[in-house]
Amino acid sequence: MPRPQPDWLSALPRNRLLAEYSMWSANLIRLADDLARITPFADILHIDVADGHFAPALLFFPDLVAALRGQTALPIHVHLMVDDAVLISQIDQFAEAGADLISLHVENANAAEGLQRIGAHGVKAGMVLRVETPVARAADWVGRLDMLTLLGTAIGVKGQGLDPTAGARLGEAQALIAGAGRRVVLAADGGIRDTTVPLLRAAGAETVVMGSLAFGAPDLAERMRWLHGV
Ligand SMILES: O=C(CO)[C@@H](O)[C@H](O)COP(=O)(O)O
Numbered sequence: 227m228p229r230p231q232p233d234w235l236s237a238l239p240r241n242r243l244l245a246e247y248s249m250w251s252a253n254l255i256r257l258a259d260d261l262a263r264i265t266p267f268a269d270i271l272h273i274d275v276a277d278g279h280f281a282p283a284l285l286f287f288p289d290l291v292a293a294l295r296g297q298t299a300l301p302i303h304v305h306l307m308v309d310d311a312v313l314i315s316q317i318d319q320f321a322e323a324g325a326d327l328i329s330l331h332v333e334n335a336n337a338a339e340g341l342q343r344i345g346a347h348g349v350k351a352g353m354v355l356r357v358e359t360p361v362a363r364a365a366d367w368v369g370r371l372d373m374l375t376l377l378g379t380a381i382g383v384k385g386q387g388l389d390p391t392a393g394a395r396l397g398e399a400q401a402l403i404a405g406a407g408r409r410v411v412l413a414a415d416g417g418i419r420d421t422t423v424p425l426l427r428a429a430g431a432e433t434v435v436m437g438s439l440a441f442g443a444p445d446l447a448e449r450m451r452w453l454h455g456v
Pocket residue numbers: 248249250251272274379380381382383384385386415416417418435436437438439
């Protein structure tokens with residue numbers, strides 16, 4: 227299976243909202259079927275990784291990324307929600323498994339070393355902010371990022387409603403990115419619903435991490451036509 231080209235992120239369309247598909251919301255018993263079903267529509271696959279401490283959930287592992295890598299040419303984005311004690315080792319393992327973009331958290335004390343390590347693997351670098359973390363915390367980092375993601379819900383829990391601060395926070399992030407001197411894709415993760423996507427798009431989100439909105443859609447082609455029109 228061919229891997230995405232090194233410039234895959236800049237080659238993605240800029241005239242419509244991008245769709246990251248969160249595999250946490252896939253049917254894990256029928257993962258191959260779901261992968262085939264979403265492949266025509268997904269811009270990026272999103273893999274959440276949580277250690278049960280930095281974030282309450284216990285989620286995915288490098289072997290899953292390696293298995294997906296063997297079956298898909300879609301870019302794979304790994305979102306690390308892990309403590310500093312394991313951050314560098316997790317970066318190594320997910321990069322070696324075939325991730326194309328790895329995001330760590332601004333709240334990680336080892337963020338500088340982590341970003342350096344991601345770069346050393348030749349993988350694109352992202353940063354994520356918890357919903358309660360001031361957006362200004364990203365100011366020192368945007369010049370080193372390919373993607374900046376704002377959580378719109380409490381970290382590591384599915385099925386929640388969007389926090390009312392999400393729109394204003396995206397506006398703040400957009401202003402930071404404008405001064406970054408490079409292309410940084412602005413992403414919204416959590417609370418992605420048919421009622422919230424228009425607001426997030428208007429506030430500056432360039433990509434949304436779709437969970438139940440995609441995997442629970444009765445007609446995925448129709449849902450994606452809608453998304454691309456927002
Ligand atoms: O990490 C998250 C949410 O924080 C996503 O990756 C989930 O997959 C979202 O699922 P829904 O709540 O949209 O169904």
